[in-house]
Amino acid sequence: MNSLYVGDLHQNVTEADLNKMFSEAGPISSVRVCRDRVTHRSLGYAYVNFYQPDDAERALHMFSNDMLEGRYLRIMRSDPDRTLRKSGVGNIFIRNLDKKSITNKNLYETFSAFGDIYSSKVVCDENGHSKGYGYIQYKTQEAADRAIEKLNGMLMDNEKVFIERFKSRKEREAVAWSKASESTNVFVKNLCRTRTDETLMRFLWKYGQPLVQGHERQITGSRVGSVLFASKA
Known part of the structure; x- marks a missing residue:
C-alpha cells in the first residue's frame, strides 16, 4: 500500500x-x-x-x-481492490452540516474517533463552498454503526446533524417508489367543462388501477383535442 x-x-x-x-x-x-x-x-x-x-x-x-x-x-x-469502496460497507451520509465552519478536516477529525476511515468528504459546489452534507466511509460497518449511534442528532458547531447509512441512488429510488405506491391520491387534468364531482367519480371507477398508475388516454370525458391525464398526486 x-x-x-x-x-x-x-x-x-x-x-x-x-x-x-x-x-x-x-x-x-x-x-x-x-x-x-x-x-x-x-x-x-x-x-x-x-x-x-x-x-x-x-x-x-x-x-x-x-x-x-x-x-x-x-x-x-x-x-x-475497489471491492470495499464499491460495496458501500461502512459508508454513512451526514446532512445539515454548518456550511461555513465544517470542512473536510473537521469532519475527518470528528468521525475518526469511531474507527479507521477509508475516505471522508464534505461535498462542495464548483466554487469550493460546502453544500452542507458529506460522506464518511469506514473500513468496517461496526465503526459506521458506532458513529451513527453516538453522533446522530448531536450538535456540530451549533447545528444538529443527521447521520444514516448511505443509500445508493437505486436504493433511494426504490424507497421513494415504495412510498409513492402507498398513496391512493390521484391527480386528473384536461377534464371537459361539463364534468361534476359525481360524474367524475363514476367515470374513474370503471378504469381503476391503470389510471392510478399515471396512464394517458384519449377517452370520453377529456377536453376536446386533449388527452386526459392522471397520475399519482
Whole structure:
C-alpha cells in the first residue's frame, strides 16, 4: 500500500506541486495527475506513490484534508481492490452540516474517533463552498454503526446533524417508489367543462388501477383535442 489517491484538486495543481508537498513525508517514486486524453486538462485527482508503505501512511495523516490552491484535499489509500469502496460497507451520509465552519478536516477529525476511515468528504459546489452534507466511509460497518449511534442528532458547531447509512441512488429510488405506491391520491387534468364531482367519480371507477398508475388516454370525458391525464398526486 505505497500509493495514495489525492482528490478534489484545483485545475492548476501540477505534479511538481504535489511532489513538493508530499515529499515531506518521505521519498516519492512517482506522482501522476490524471488528465483528459484530448484536452489534457486535470480531472481533479492524482496518485502519489511512495517507496515505503510507512511513508504513505505518514503522508495520509500529515496532509489529509489540508489545503492546496484554496481547496481541501481528499486523500485516501489507493487500494487496487475497489471491492470495499464499491460495496458501500461502512459508508454513512451526514446532512445539515454548518456550511461555513465544517470542512473536510473537521469532519475527518470528528468521525475518526469511531474507527479507521477509508475516505471522508464534505461535498462542495464548483466554487469550493460546502453544500452542507458529506460522506464518511469506514473500513468496517461496526465503526459506521458506532458513529451513527453516538453522533446522530448531536450538535456540530451549533447545528444538529443527521447521520444514516448511505443509500445508493437505486436504493433511494426504490424507497421513494415504495412510498409513492402507498398513496391512493390521484391527480386528473384536461377534464371537459361539463364534468361534476359525481360524474367524475363514476367515470374513474370503471378504469381503476391503470389510471392510478399515471396512464394517458384519449377517452370520453377529456377536453376536446386533449388527452386526459392522471397520475399519482
